[in-house]
Amino acid sequence: MRVRTWLTPYVFVSPFFLVFAAFGVYPLIFALQLSFTRWRGAGEAVFVGLGNYSYLLSSPDFWASLGNSAVLWLLIVPVQVVAGLGAAVLLANAKLRLRGFFRVAFIAPFVTPLVAMAQVWIVVFDTDYGLVNYVLNLVGLPDVGWLTSTTWSKPTLALLFLWKTTGFAIIILLAGLQAVPGQVYEAAGLDGASRWRQFWSLTVPLVRRSIAFLVVVQTLAVFQMFAEPYVVTQGGPYGSTETAGLYLYDHISASDLGTGAANSFLLVLLVFGLSLGAVRLLRPKDGTS
Amino acid sequence: MSTPPIGRRGFLRGALGVGALAVAGCAPGGGGQAAPSRLAAPSATASAVKGEITIWNRSGDLFKVFDAAIAKFKQAYPGVTVNHQQVDIDAKLANTLISGTDVPDGSFWDDAKIGGQAEHLYDLTDLVAPYKDQTAPYKISVNTVDGKIYGVPWDLDPGLLWYRADILEDAGVDIAGIATYDDLLAASRTIKERNPASKPIHLDKNPFLSQLWLEMLANQQGTSLTDANGKLRLDSPEYQNIFAWIRQATGDGLVTHAPYLEPADVNTLDSGQQVFVPWAIWWSFAPQNLLKTTKGKWRAAPLPAWTPGGARSGAMGGSSFVIPAKAKNPELAWLLYEYLCFKDEGIQAVYGPNSVYPGGLSTSVPSYTPALDPAKPLFQPIEALGGQDLWKVATEAAATIPAAVPIPWWWAQSVDYLGNNVQRLIEGKMSPDDVIADSAKKIQRNLIDRG
Structure with missing residues (x-):
């Protein structure tokens, strides 16, 4: 009887823990073990200790992939925060005409399948037959290798990511803005604060948590970016769009599972550190977490 | 009979023990998968052979060519059902071989990729042996890993x-x-x-x-x-x-x-x-x-x-056919590939005039040299x-x-x-x-x- 009494709650919560153990804990432990081995998916795994980690940390390709992701982060996240906040402020304005249309227009790319959009990107930015170069030629400018030159491939990929995900950023920031009480602005207006001053001194601090959330989520997304370069550039030209996510995939697809697992744990540590830094940097000044 | 009481700590210790066993069991390669054995041909006659196989192929014109050739194979082996599928082989085959789930019985694959996955494939040395001396040496070479043949050599791309x-x-x-x-x-x-x-x-x-x-x-x-x-x-x-x-x-x-x-x-x-x-x-x-x-x-x-x-x-370049070590009906897959690569009727079915290439498939030639007679063209002069x-x-x-x-x-x-x-x-x-x-x-x- 005693067993049954105290066991009951465990029985009730056990379905969750069983599923979590099977699909969360088990793969994590498996991957961690894998990261200390050399294993190609068949036969016995060979224990190599920290060999995979030391290989990656001394590999220029690994650091280059992180560098590519870092440049993409710089091209994407600051732009997205600024543009997203601007768009959210406009969309929060009840007096804005066609507000519903603009909301749908901003969100539409976010819900459109990435692969379809990536194909459009390939066509529009084709060096020889793309629409963008056609327009440049019309005004007398030469062709640009948007997806075929190391200079332009990252900005072009960043533009695709921005186009695809800025709608998501707007949703997050708009939700933050709508949580700000209108009286705050009324009081500031009575005190003579200009619109610009209200934006800087009220809006930005009050949506700081939303901005922090957005930065963390998008940092995760950029450092795990895979589908965009996989479909559009396959990491080229010359590895200039080989993101951290794609580099990791290359190990897995080459059946170098141990190195792939080690790479994923290094990436987890990096993204965790970056996210923590972003949260600390953007923490509200009132000291609340 | 009363149940002996189990303390909360005891229960948790037990749970941890079960978890530890699970962790020990999830060691990579712990399953101890045996190295694939050599595949032997089925001994039954063509009319007596029965079963179903799943065959992966690339999409596009070549799929249609093989689809038509497989229809002729089914006439020769009426008891074999072939589930012929169009698959993005480059993206899926390697992962499928590693996971061991939903593995096809046979698949088309680039010669350049076979060596990287040999441990997941059947050793076909004994089956290819009767045809080895009459197959282009290049194709035998690229399908061989450590002296064993892992692919059925298909085309030669001069x-x-x-x-x-x-x-x-x-x-x-x-x-x-x-x-x-x-x-x-x-x-x-x-x-x-x-x-x-x-x-x-x-x-x-x-x-x-x-x-x-x-x-x-x-x-x-x-x-x-x-x-x-x-x-x-x-x-x-x-x-x-x-x-x-x-x-x-x-x-x-x-x-x-x-x-x-x-x-x-x-x-x-x-x-x-x-x-x-x-x-x-x-x-x-x-x-x-x-x-x-x-x-x-x-x-x-x-x-x-x-x-x-x-x-x-x-x-x-060039491609061959592989039979995964976890195939359910590897012998039947071999019969199909033997038919397509080494039997005159099968080679004709692939390379000869068909609805996709009315003049015959002219993007490669067979690697089986008896079929490479300049005087006996498999495809016609090209307009x-x-x-x-x-x-x-x-x-x-x-x-x-x-x-x-x-x-x-x-x-x-x-x-x-x-x-x-x-x-x-x-x-x-x-x-x-x-x-x-x-x-x-x-x-x-x-x-x-x-x-």
Whole structure:
């Protein structure tokens, strides 16, 4: 009887823990073990200790992939925060005409399948037959290798990511803005604060948590970016769009599972550190977490 | 009988113990998968063989060709049901082999990728043995890992020199006189003198394809990226010849650097800017299906040789059929592939006239040499090549292809280094010595040393 009494709650919560153990804990432990081995998916795994980690940390390709992701982060996240906040402020304005249309227009790319959009990107930015170069030629400018030159491939990929995900950023920031009480602005207006001053001194601090959330989520997304370069550039030209996510995939697809697992744990540590830094940097000044 | 009480701590300790056992059980390779055994052929007669197999193939025209051929196989083996599926093999097969879930009974695959997954495949040595001596040595080599054959050799893709017959005639260049790669440069200079806008020789902009092309030129000289012991041969005289030739061609402005049959390539092929395309037989697809204004003006010849009297062709690409170690009906899959690759009726079904290629499949030739008789064409002269008998040119070229060594498991990954560096060489951003040194260093460190 005693067993049954105290066991009951465990029985009730056990379905969750069983599923979590099977699909969360088990793969994590498996991957961690894998990261200390050399294993190609068949036969016995060979224990190599920290060999995979030391290989990656001394590999220029690994650091280059992180560098590519870092440049993409710089091209994407600051732009997205600024543009997203601007768009959210406009969309929060009840007096804005066609507000519903603009909301749908901003969100539409976010819900459109990435692969379809990536194909459009390939066509529009084709060096020889793309629409963008056609327009440049019309005004007398030469062709640009948007997806075929190391200079332009990252900005072009960043533009695709921005186009695809800025709608998501707007949703997050708009939700933050709508949580700000209108009286705050009324009081500031009575005190003579200009619109610009209200934006800087009220809006930005009050949506700081939303901005922090957005930065963390998008940092995760950029450092795990895979589908965009996989479909559009396959990491080229010359590895200039080989993101951290794609580099990791290359190990897995080459059946170098141990190195792939080690790479994923290094990436987890990096993204965790970056996210923590972003949260600390953007923490509200009132000291609340 | 009363149940003995279990304390909360005891329960948690027990749970931890179960977890620890689970952790121990999830060690990679803990399943102790045995190395695949050699596959033996079924002993039953064709009419008595029964069962169902799932076969993966690439999508596109080739799928339709095989679909029609499989229909004929089913007539020969009425008890076998073939579930023929179009699959993105490059993206899915390797992962499927590793996961071991929903593994097909057989699959089409690039020769270059078989070596990397041999441990997941059936050893077909005994089954291929009766046909081995009559199969192109190159195909046996590339399907062999540690002395065992893991793929059923299907097609052979001889390299040919595709050329614009009309432009050569106008320039007074005789294709028969292009016997060496130096002759090819000389002919290109002659054409460029007549038309300065011409950049006669196609070199490809795709890193993977350019490395495949590089291997064709190496195979022509009887070598490949590694020797039989797996030692890199990038610094060998054969590769130095190729890189020096590329540099000469690009330095003299004789090269159109374009991605394989993409719009920029097709446009310059049709405009007359490109005159020579040293490429595999499968380029025949272009004049038949893509080129507009120059359709009927292209012809094929054997590749030039690297030295006078040297081999006039090398293999570029090629595919075979593999049977996964976890296939449910591997014997039946073997019967299908034996039919398609080694039986006259099956070879006819694949290469002969069919609804997809009314004149016959002309993008490769069989690797089974009894089918390679110049006098008994499997496909007809091609109108888009001005009625040229491509079968005769291709089979004669195929007969000169030297044997090779097994393709190393890391070949596809080496494109990140060698394929990219070949591109840099073509663009004038790297010297031949730099290509060799940089590629060799990275391939050795990142691939060979980690094998």
